[in-house]
Every structure is written in C-alpha cells, then in structure tokens.
Amino acid sequence: MKEIKIAILGMGTVGGGIYRLIQRESKNIEHKDGVRLVVKKTLALAYSVDVPESVKAKDIDEILSDGEITMVAEVMGGIEPAKEFVLKCLKAGKTVVSANKDMISQNWPDLDAAAKQGGAGLYFEAAVGGGIPILRALTDSMQANTVTEIYGIVNGTTNYILSKMDDFGQEFDVVLKEAQELGYAEANPASDVEGLDARYKLSILASLAFHGRVPVDKIYLEGITKVTRMDIGIARELGYVVKLLAIGKKLADGSVEARVHPTMLKKDHPLASIKGSFNAIFIEGSAVGEMMWYGKGAGDFPTASALVSDMVYAAHQEVHPYATFDNRYEADQVIINDNWVTEYYVRVDVLDQPGVLARIAGLFGAHNVSIESVLQKSGSGSAAPLILVTHKANEQDLRAAIEEIAGLSEVLGAPSVIRVEK
C-alpha cells in the first residue's frame, strides 16, 4: 500500500468536496488502486467543512517544510497567492493537482518549468469540464489522432442561462437574476457571462489538443450578454439552438482558430441537447472521427472527482508526464488564424422602407459575403427586424460589411451577429 500524505490549499466548496470525498472513498481507492490518501494539512481562511485543528496549517511554510507531504491540491482559485504557493510547492518537489483554470492558463510555462525543476507532477484535469476527464483522454487515449476540431460547452452558468432563455422565452437579465438567486451564477457574473471562464478553459484544452500553446489573450472572446430572447426564438424557428461554445480548430496549414462566442448549432447536433448546467466537449479526431464527453462541469463532488482521480493517477507515475508542446514540438506557440470561415446569422432592425434590403444585400455582396436566406419579421410601428443567414464567409469580410450596414440611416441600433457552426 502506497500512502500519500497530501495538503489542501483552499477549503471552500471544492476543497471541502476533496476532503469529504477522500473520507468517503478512501477504502475503495485503497482496494482498487493500492493507494492510501491521507489529508495531513489544510490551509484556508475559511472552512466549508469541519477539520480537526491539528490538521489546519498556519501558513504555506508549514506545508512546504513538511517532507512527508508529497502532494498538494490547490483549489483556492484566483491568481495570487495561489500561483506563489503552487510554484513553491512544485519547486519543493511536491506534486500539485489544481482546478485553477485562470492561474494555470495564464502561467503555464512558469508552472511547467517549476514542476520540471522540482521533479514534481502538475495535473489539472479539474480545470476543464469539471468532472469530465477530457484532458487525460486527450493525452492518454487519443494519441493516434490529430485533433482537428473542438467544440466545448465548458461553462455551466451560461449554458443554464441560455437553456432557460430558450425554454421559457425569457430575457437574459431576468434569467441571470434568477440564476443568481439560485446560486447558479455569481453575484459578479462577469467571468461567466462575458466568457472569460470559457476562454481560460479553451486555452488549456486547445493547447493540449493541438500540441501548441494557445495563449488566453489570443482567443477571440464574446460573451452572452447581448444575446436576446428574440434571436434565440428565431434560431429555434430556423432549426438552431444558441450555445456559448469554446471553439478550436486546427487547419490544414497548421494554423489554429480559437474563439469563444455565442454559436448557433443545428438542433440535432449532439451538443444542442446539452441542457442546464451540464458541460460537454465534442472533438473531431483524424482517426476516431466524432467524439463527445458529457457530464457535470462544476460542483463540489464532480470537481473533487477529477482532483482526487488526478492524485491517484499521479501516485502511480514513476516519472511525471508533462504537456507535450513545450519542448518536443517545433513551435512553442501556434499561429492563430483570426479570419476564420463560417456562416453567420445577422439580425438588423430596419425602417420598413423600400430598398433597404437591396442596400444591405449590396453591402454584403461588396464584401464577398453571400446570402443564403432572408427572413422579414413583422415589427412594431415603422421598424421591423430583417434576418439574414449567410453562406460561408470570412470573419473579417463579415465584420467590414456589418460596420457599413450599421452606418446606414435606415438601420436602427447595432446589428445582432451570431456565428453558425455545423
């Protein structure tokens, strides 16, 4: 029996989940995997579960200086002091498991270097998709594949909000408020609804899938705050569902698309039926074809499942594996393609006057954007929404066309643009 003494940094929802899960499943893990996990120390400002006083550490040094502790779970969240603590643990040779997508995605090279320096492992399955074991699937089960496409529903809060808007025809603000009351959205919801959380996760996911670093700040970002119930309703009429997707593609020329934005998906796409707070990741691999993983993307036990499973996995490694893009691939960073090709849904509120459609269609044409279908909805008073779905077009052409269309005197307000995939 291999006994591993661990420390937990952060004892909120997830830290408490780890603590309780180890208590509950430790006998089972000993039987199955021959590993005994013992929580020797915890470090936190506040505790979501009861922990004996003797286990509570005063400071990080108490953990760093304890040679018996060989593994540390970091679930504090945020950048500092999490980053400082994790770097110190890694350099001291303590393997770290973490759920901190924010910190990892933005400091990966430093963390990687510290882990190698200390001969420690760095595992973060819990950082993407919560309990869904997508990262290990990429590294340990898809090696025969070149991954060409990723489509992820990786933020439960936004998926819950969009699902509710669709099911009940409610506006974003109304559903957000309700989600906040139910605890599904934070008091400050920006990280979720602006797409920042999904962007951190895509950075990790795409970097591992494409074996080249996809930095957070190179990922195009658009949250769900401007999605209206009208657009969701029209999408439904057209046979689509609106989801906040984290999209990564590796093109034939080796460049990479990386973008987080509201996306219309055909309603029979496997991702379209992922409802509420669930997450799902859909991948296209060169050998395996379509694959999808579905499960709980957040919560105490689902997230703790990934963290504790990482501990057991780490306990079996003679030599810890590291992400493969760092030294073994020719380029440290991928080339980002920001002029992707996709279809577009465009809603323009226009004055109901003759010639408006012709002028708008003309501007699209001038920018090489061809129209697949046009739908005129009845409006109120002299204005009416005009809905256009384009054929495949370049993102930059589309943006140039929209800018000019927005400037037309017959156009009221900013056009609503939602990208259409599959």
Add this chain to the structure above:
Amino acid sequence: MKEIKIAILGMGTVGGGIYRLIQRESKNIEHKDGVRLVVKKTLALAYSVDVPESVKAKDIDEILSDGEITMVAEVMGGIEPAKEFVLKCLKAGKTVVSANKDMISQNWPDLDAAAKQGGAGLYFEAAVGGGIPILRALTDSMQANTVTEIYGIVNGTTNYILSKMDDFGQEFDVVLKEAQELGYAEANPASDVEGLDARYKLSILASLAFHGRVPVDKIYLEGITKVTRMDIGIARELGYVVKLLAIGKKLADGSVEARVHPTMLKKDHPLASIKGSFNAIFIEGSAVGEMMWYGKGAGDFPTASALVSDMVYAAHQEVHPYATFDNRYEADQVIINDNWVTEYYVRVDVLDQPGVLARIAGLFGAHNVSIESVLQKSGSGSAAPLILVTHKANEQDLRAAIEEIAGLSEVLGAPSVIRVEK
C-alpha cells in the same frame, strides 16, 4: 525517441486500419509522444491493404522468436487461433493490444495470468466502444468514484436497426436485410442482433467498473429480434425510445445486475438521441454523477485509434498495470442479482371480450406487480393489443405473471415485454 517494433495479427478491416493509421500519424506520434511505432511483421491469411512481402510472416513462430518485436496487435477476431497466439505472445513478454471482445471476455483470467507471467502488458480499449476511450477513463480517470450504474449502447448494428425501425416505421426483418446490403450487418447477424456482442462488451465494462469479474454467462441476454415496429411506435407515443442496452448496476449490498436487453428510455435521456451506428456509454459515478461518452463504436480507423493509442500508452509504462479485480479485491467474482427491479412495458394481444383486462390485472396483482397505466389500442377483427406499463416490480415476479397471462385462453400469442429504465 523510443522505437517500438510491432507485429499485427490479422490484416482485415481493422488490421489494415492499424497499418494505414501508423503510416499516416507516425510523424505526429513521434513529435507528441516520443514514440516511433514500426510495423515489422504482419500475419494474416488475407490482406485488406498492400504490405511488402518482407513484412509478411509465415507463421506465429516467426513473430514469437523475433526478440525485436515487443508489441503485438491482435485483430484476428474469434477465439482460436487468436487465443493461442496471444497467450504465447504474452508469455514471451510481448505486450498485446487487442480488439477481441469475444476472446478477452471469455478468457480474461488466463490472459491476465499469462501477461503477468511474461511481464507483458495487455490492453484492449478497442474491445468496448470502438474508438471511445471508456476503459482507460474507468481505470485512470474515475478512481475517486464508486461506479453504481452503466448503461451502454455498445453495438452499432442493433442501434442502426432500431433507429431505422423508429424513423421509418419498418419491421425488423426489412431493416436487417437493408443493413446487410449496406454492410452495416453481417451475413450471419446473430452475434449482433441476438446481443452476444453487447454481452461480451458488458462483461469487460462491468468487470472493470465494478472491480469484480462479471462472467459472460452470468449476464442476462435478450436480443432485438422480437422487437416489433408496433412496440417501437407505441413506445414513441408514450414518450420512449427503444434501445438495446448493456446495463450494469452495483447495488448497495454489493451485488451486481448485468443484463443486455431491449430497453425503453425516456426520449430526453442523453442515450435516447444516439442514432445510427454510433455507440455511447452512460455511467453514474458516486462523485462525478452522470457521465456520457459518445463516438464511433466500429470501423477501421476508429477501432485502430484505440489500438494505436493503447500502443503509445503501453510504450510509456515502466510497469504495466493490470485489471484491479484479480488479486487486490476481496472477491474474485461478483454476486449476480438476477431479480432486479425495474418498470415494464407489456403488450398482450387479447380477444376483445369483457373481463379480459380484469383477469390480466388480477394476475399481475397476484404476483405483486402493480399497473401504472393501461392503453387499449384498436385491433383488427376480434383481437386488440392491450398495453400495460407497470410500476417498479421484481423481474422474477413479472416473469411469473407473464407466464400465467400467456396461458389465458383470451390471450393470443406470446406477450411482448420490454423493460423500462429511467
């Protein structure tokens, strides 16, 4: 760079897939994983791809005696000579990757012993769910969980047939014939449509998930040959979809349910939307909750994806891991519970006479089966189908009731019984 010289036993669809996939992805695998896979020998009676004569082995001894060959892919199918060859390879210390669910599920203890004797690895991700990496997820990513439920669509042929019967309202025989013409079903379809293939896979899946051997012959088996378009149509009316499911459950008392049979699932269940030849495995874990994996369950490249990924994984192991139920768990075999509790759909064709329903309901009641709903369909002439859906009942009670109901003089033909889950 670690160079691994391999042999492929069997060069049909999947063997050819392995050969071509290694050619196509080898540079990529070298970059990402630092492993170079070289096919040194192949052994087959017939070849689906061109292979240089110098690579073709005369017999298994040529491979066994070649000390350079450290890894063997067995994709011959069937029990013999596959079993003999694999046992010899393992004892000679050659790691084996295999897609042979039939051979593995029925000879696991012998294979396991031979692998340990030779210090070789034995990997068979491809045996369940084709390209879906479900087995490694269970062993390497779900360690913090006690798996309590498995529901698998693990046979693409039957899923294709049932999907077609549902979509087009066609009878089993018609769709089977079409599937055979399209190559989706074998000329001798018994292994698929009688559920044998799904049973082999459930044996492997449940054994790993529950950490106790679930022998093939202890698994209840019922294929799809008796499923009628009428039952599928009524299921649809009632809000259900009919799927051939491989079901495993671990009960609180430690006993295990293991059964393969046509099953009605609520149409909003994630498995209900898995169409055509795709596979999906839905699992309930104690920490992670609901999880589902979806992907291609067969085909040259999807299956080769699992086999080649197993090779790369195996190449990184200092000490090969073995299934954990063999020596490390208290019981070698699990206790099978064959009196499971579920709901039932029952269709009885009855003579349209007064008192028939009362007699049938009485027999159910006498066997502790209570009725949730009754639906009388209009029939032809003097006969009419009577549809009953039960509350939760014991399997043995239900069977006893059905046996007596089948003996009633007003009942025409054998009652149709489909178990209802979720």
